[in-house]
Amino acid sequence: MLKIKNLHASVEGKEILKGINLEVNPGEVHAIMGPNGSGKSTLASVIAGNEDFEITDGSIELEGEELNEMAPEERAHQGVFLSFQYPVEIPGVTVTNFMKTAINETRKARGQEEMPANEMLKKIREKSELLEIDRKFLSRSLNEGFSGGEKKRNEIFQLAMMEPKLAILDETDSGLDIDALKIVANGVNRLKTDKNATIVITHYQRLLDYIIPDHVHVLLNGKIVKSGGKELALELEEKGYDWIKQEAAV
Amino acid sequence: MAFENTVDVNHPVHEVRSEAIKNFENLGFPSKKMEEWKYTSLKSLLKSDMSVFPKKESNLDYKDVKQYFIHEIESYKIVFIDGVYSSHLSETSHEGLDVCLMSAALSKPKYRLLIENYFNKIAVRDGLTSLNTAFSKEGAFINIPRGVVVEKPIQILHFSTGMESSLMTQPRNLIVVGENAHVQIIERHQSLTDNPTLTNSVTEIFANKRGIVDYYKIQNDKDAASLIDNTYISQQRNSHVSVHTFSLGGKLTRNNLQFFQKGEYLDSTLKGITITDKKQHVDHSTLVHHAQPNCESHQDYKGIYADKSTGVFNGRIVVEKEAQKTNGFQQSNNILLDDTATINAKPQLEIFADDVRCSHGCTIGQLDDEALLYLRSRGIPKKEATALLMFGFANNVLESVKIPELKQRITRLIADKLGVNLGFDL
Numbered sequence: 001m002l003k004i005k006n007l008h009a010s011v012e013g014k015e016i017l018k019g020i021n022l023e024v025n026p027g028e029v030h031a032i033m034g035p036n037g038s039g040k041s042t043l044a045s046v047i048a049g050n051e052d053f054e055i056t057d058g059s060i061e062l063e064g065e066e067l068n069e070m071a072p073e074e075r076a077h078q079g080v081f082l083s084f085q086y087p088v089e090i091p092g093v094t095v096t097n098f099m100k101t102a103i104n105e106t107r108k109a110r111g112q113e114e115m116p117a118n119e120m121l122k123k124i125r126e127k128s129e130l131l132e133i134d135r136k137f138l139s140r141s142l143n144e145g146f147s148g149g150e151k152k153r154n155e156i157f158q159l160a161m162m163e164p165k166l167a168i169l170d171e172t173d174s175g176l177d178i179d180a181l182k183i184v185a186n187g188v189n190r191l192k193t194d195k196n197a198t199i200v201i202t203h204y205q206r207l208l209d210y211i212i213p214d215h216v217h218v219l220l221n222g223k224i225v226k227s228g229g230k231e232l233a234l235e236l237e238e239k240g241y242d243w244i245k246q247e248a249a250v
Numbered sequence: 251m252a253f254e255n256t257v258d259v260n261h262p263v264h265e266v267r268s269e270a271i272k273n274f275e276n277l278g279f280p281s282k283k284m285e286e287w288k289y290t291s292l293k294s295l296l297k298s299d300m301s302v303f304p305k306k307e308s309n310l311d312y313k314d315v316k317q318y319f320i321h322e323i324e325s326y327k328i329v330f331i332d333g334v335y336s337s338h339l340s341e342t343s344h345e346g347l348d349v350c351l352m353s354a355a356l357s358k359p360k361y362r363l364l365i366e367n368y369f370n371k372i373a374v375r376d377g378l379t380s381l382n383t384a385f386s387k388e389g390a391f392i393n394i395p396r397g398v399v400v401e402k403p404i405q406i407l408h409f410s411t412g413m414e415s416s417l418m419t420q421p422r423n424l425i426v427v428g429e430n431a432h433v434q435i436i437e438r439h440q441s442l443t444d445n446p447t448l449t450n451s452v453t454e455i456f457a458n459k460r461g462i463v464d465y466y467k468i469q470n471d472k473d474a475a476s477l478i479d480n481t482y483i484s485q486q487r488n489s490h491v492s493v494h495t496f497s498l499g500g501k502l503t504r505n506n507l508q509f510f511q512k513g514e515y516l517d518s519t520l521k522g523i524t525i526t527d528k529k530q531h532v533d534h535s536t537l538v539h540h541a542q543p544n545c546e547s548h549q550d551y552k553g554i555y556a557d558k559s560t561g562v563f564n565g566r567i568v569v570e571k572e573a574q575k576t577n578g579f580q581q582s583n584n585i586l587l588d589d590t591a592t593i594n595a596k597p598q599l600e601i602f603a604d605d606v607r608c609s610h611g612c613t614i615g616q617l618d619d620e621a622l623l624y625l626r627s628r629g630i631p632k633k634e635a636t637a638l639l640m641f642g643f644a645n646n647v648l649e650s651v652k653i654p655e656l657k658q659r660i661t662r663l664i665a666d667k668l669g670v671n672l673g674f675d676l
Contacts, residue, residue: 048627076629088624092642098628101638101672106629141642158628 001026001197002047002166006058009046016042018222019058024166027194031208031233032201034219035241040201041085043219044170048082049075062166076102077109079165083155083172090142095154096124098142099161106162127160131187148175156187163191168199173207185210205237218244263356266370270383277377289562289594290504290533295448295476300418302385308332308411310442312339318440319405322655325436326404328390332411333419335388339407348393349404352422355391364393368426372454372484372510379480382452386422389453392435396428396458403434403653408451410475412443423453427461427489434653438468441475446501453481457489459513464652465493470663471500473528480506487513487542494651495522496660497532498667508537509547511573517546523644523660524551525667526559526591533562540573540603549580552644555591566598569606578608585615585643637670 002024009017016039024030034040046053047060049072060067062078070078090098104114115123128138131153143151152172159167169188173181188198188211200211208216208230216232217224220241225248226232236244279296280287308331319327326349329339335351343349348361355361356369373379390406408421427433441447457463469477477500483491497503509518524532538547553561563582584593597610617639625635641648641664651657665672 050623071632072623072626073629073631073635076627082627084624084627088618088621090621090624090639090642092645093638098625098638101634102625102628102630105631105634109629109631162628 001063003061004047004058005061007043007046007055007060008057009042009053009055011042011053015056016053016222017046020222020224022217022224024197024199026197027192028215029192029198029200029211029213031213031216032199032219032224033203033205033216033233033236036203038219039222040203040219041170044082044168044199044201047075047168048072048080073105073109076162076164077106081159081162081164081167083152083159083167083169085171085174087143087151087155089144089146091144093142095138095140095142099124099158102158103161123161127157130160130190131157132183133157149177149180152176153180153184156184160187160191163196165196166199167191167196168201170201171203172200173202173204181207182210205233208233220244220248263365263369267384270370270375270380273375273380274377274384277380279377286535286564289560289564290502290531292478292502295446295502300416300448302381302418302420303387308334308413310336310339310409310411315339315409315440315442318407318409318438320403320436320653320656320659323653324402326402327407328404329407329409330388330421331409332413332417333388333408333421347395347398347400348391350391352389352391352424353387355424361391361393364426368424368454368456370454372456372482373452373480374482374508378450378478379452382420382422382450382480386420386452389422389424391423392425392433394427394431394433397430398428399432400434403436403656406435406437408439408449410439410441410443410447410449412441412445412447418448418450421449421451423451425453425455425463427455427457427463429459429461431458432462434464434466436466436468436653436656439471439475439477441472444472444474446474446476448476448478450478451480453479455481455483455491457483457485457491459486460488461486461491462489463491465491466651466653466656467493467495467505468660468663469495469497469500469503469532470667471503473499473501475500476502478504478506481508483509483518485509485511485513485516485518487516489513489516490519492519492521492650494647495534496663497522497524497526497534498663500530500532502531504533504535506535508539510539511541511545511547514542514544517548519650520547520549520551521647521650522551523647523664524553524555524561525640525664526554526561527556528559529557530559532560533564535562535564535566537566537568538578540567540569540576540578542572543574543576545573546577547579549582550647551582552647553582553584553593554587554640554643555584555593556587558588558590560591561593563593563595563612564598565596565610567600567608567610569599569601569603569608571602574603574605576603576606576608578606580608580610582612583643584613585617585640587617633668634670634672637665637668637672640664640668641672
C-alpha cells in the first residue's frame with residue numbers, strides 16, 4: 001500500500017530524513033520508534049504533505065500513486081490521514097461543521113455526491129459513541145479549550161469519520177491518561193480492517209500494549225536503523241535506545 | 251457642486267434646513283486634514299458636479315431586485331429608487347405603528363410634534379450630515395408607539411439605478427421607538443449599475459425607556475458604489491440597541507456610527523464584519539458617549555482585508571465624569587491576507603470618571619498557517635479551508651444576528667465574497 005523509497009527531506013536547508021525505506025501492506029500495523037529528534041514527526045509530516053518540509057530525494061507512493069508533489073488535501077483525498085501530535089485550535093468552527101466540510105469536500109474531490117444529512121448525523125453518532133465522546137463536545141469550537149486527552153480523542157474521532165486507507169498516529173499517546181489511552185486504542189483497533197493500514201509513531205512502548213504492531217522500526221538520525229517484530233518494542237522499553245545507537249555506529 | 255435651489259420656506263423644518271445650509275457652507279466636505287478623516291479621502295468621489303435631487307422617477311420590477319430583499323420572511327418594506335419612494339415595491343403600515351415616508355412625516359400635521367421632538371435632534375452638525383439635513387427629501391420614517399413589539403422586521407432598501415450619472419442621494423431616516431417597544435430593522439443600499447454612485451445617508455434612532463432596537467446594515471454594494479452612512483442613536487434608561495454592519499462590497503464605505511447614552515442601565519452594541527478585496531476602502535468610525543452611570547457598551551469588529559484594500563477602525567469611547575460604573579468594551583480584530591492590504595486601527599478612550607471598567611483590544615494578524623494545514627490535511631482544499639478559518643474568525647459576530655434567515659443570507663453573501671460554496675449552516 002505505502003512504499004517509501006530512499007526518502008530524503010529537509011527543513012530550511014537542514015536534512016532531517018536521510019534515506020528512509022519503508023513498505024506497509026494492507027492490514028498491517030507498523031510502529032516507528034526512536035529517541036527525540038530522530039525524525040519521527042518529520043516523517044509523519046512529510047507523508048501528510050506539510051509544505052514546510054522539502055523532499056530532496058526519493059519517493060512516497062500510496063497504491064502506486066506518487067504523493068511527492070501532492071497538496072495536503074489531495075493526499076487526504078487519496079486516503080492519507082495524520083493524527084496530529086499537536087492538534088490546532090480553530091475558534092468559531094464547530095467539530096460537527098468541520099467534519100461535515102471535510103467529508104463532503106473529500107467526496108466532491110472523489111467525484112461523489114455530498115453525504116445526505118441524516119446519513120452524516122448517523123455516522124457522527126456512531127463514531128462519537130465509539131470514542132465515548134459527549135454529544136455536547138461536537139458543537140464546541142474545534143479543539144478550543146479541549147484538554148490534551150480530548151484533543152487526541154477528537155483526532156481519532158476524525159480518523160473514524162474519514163476512514164482513510166493509511167492512518168498515521170503521531171505521538172497519539174502523549175498527554176493521555178491510561179483510561180483515555182484505552183479508549184483511543186480501542187477505537188483504532190475497531191477501525192482496523194484487512195484493507196487499511198496504520199503507522200503508530202511513538203516514543204514509548206506503552207501504546208503498543210494496546211495497539212499491537214506487526215512490525216517495529218527504530219528511527220535514528222533520519223534513518224531506519226533496525227526493524228523487527230513487536231518484541232523489539234519491549235526490548236527498547238527495557239534497554240533504552242543506547243544499544244541501538246552503538247549498534248548503528250558500528 | 252451645483253445644488254438646485256428648491257427649499258420650501260413654509261416647511262416646518264425650514265429653519266433647521268436653513269441652519270444646515272449655513273453649516274454646510276461653512277464646513278464643506280471633510281478633508282484628510284481633519285483627525286476623524288485622516289485615513290479616508292472623499293476627493294476622488296467629489297470630482298464632478300453633482301446633483302442632490304433626482305430628476306425623474308425610475309421603475310424596477312420586483313423580480314429583478316428580489317435578490318436584495320430578505321424575501322424568505324414576512325416584513326414591512328420601504329423602498330426607494332434613486333432616492334424616490336417606490337410604492338409598488340414597498341409594504342408600509344399605519345396600523346398600530348408607522349412605517350412610512352419621511353416626506354409624509356415632514357408634511358402631515360399629525361406628525362408635527364414627533365418631528366419637532368426628534369428630527370435632527372441627535373444628528374451631529376458636521377458638514378456631511380448638514381448637507382443631508384439641508385437637502386434630503388426622502389427616507390424612512392418609523393414610529394413604534396409605546397409597548398408595541400413589531401413582529402415582522404422592517405426592511406429599508408435604497409436602490410441606485412445610475413441613470414443620472416452624478417447623483418449624490420441624501421436618504422434621511424428617522425426611527426422613534428417608544429417605551430417597551432421592540433423593532434428589528436434591516437437596511438441596505440444597493441446600486442444596480444456599474445456607473446459610480448454616491449450616497450450620503452443619515453439615520454437618527456431614538457430608543458425610549460426599555461425600548462429594544464436591533465439594526466442590521468448590509469453593505470454589499472457594487473464595485474463603483476460609495477456610501478457615507480451617518481447613524482446617530484439616542485438611548486434612554488434601560489434600553490438596548492444593537493447595530494450590526496456587514497461591509498462586504500462597495501468602493502468606499504464610511505460608517506459614522508454614534509451612540510449617545512441618555513439614561514442609566516442601558517446598553518449599546520456595535521458589531522461588524524468587514525471583508526474587502528481589490529481596492530475597496532471601508533472605514534468604521536464609532537463613538538459611544540457614556541453620559542450616565544451604570545451603562546454598558548460592547549463593540550466587536552472583525553475585518554479581513556485582501557489585495558490593495560484598506561480598512562479603518564476608529565473607535566472612540568467617551569466616559570463623562572457622571573458616568574460612574576460604566577462598562578465599556580471594545581475589540582477590533584483584523585486579518586491582512588496580503589502585504590498590500592492595510593488596516594488603520596485607532597482606539598480612543600477618553601475617560602473622565604474614576605470608577606469604570608473600559609477595555610479595548612486590537613489585533614492585526616495573518617491567517618494561521620498551521621490551522622490551514624490542519625484543515626487541508628482533512629481533505630478541505632486551500633480556498634475552502636481559508637474561508638472556513640475566516641468564518642470561524644468572524645463567527646461570534648454572525649452568531650449574534652437574531653433573525654435566522656438574515657444570518658443565513660449574510661453567511662451566503664460572505665461565502666460568495668470568498669468564492670466558496672460551503673455546504674453547511676454556520
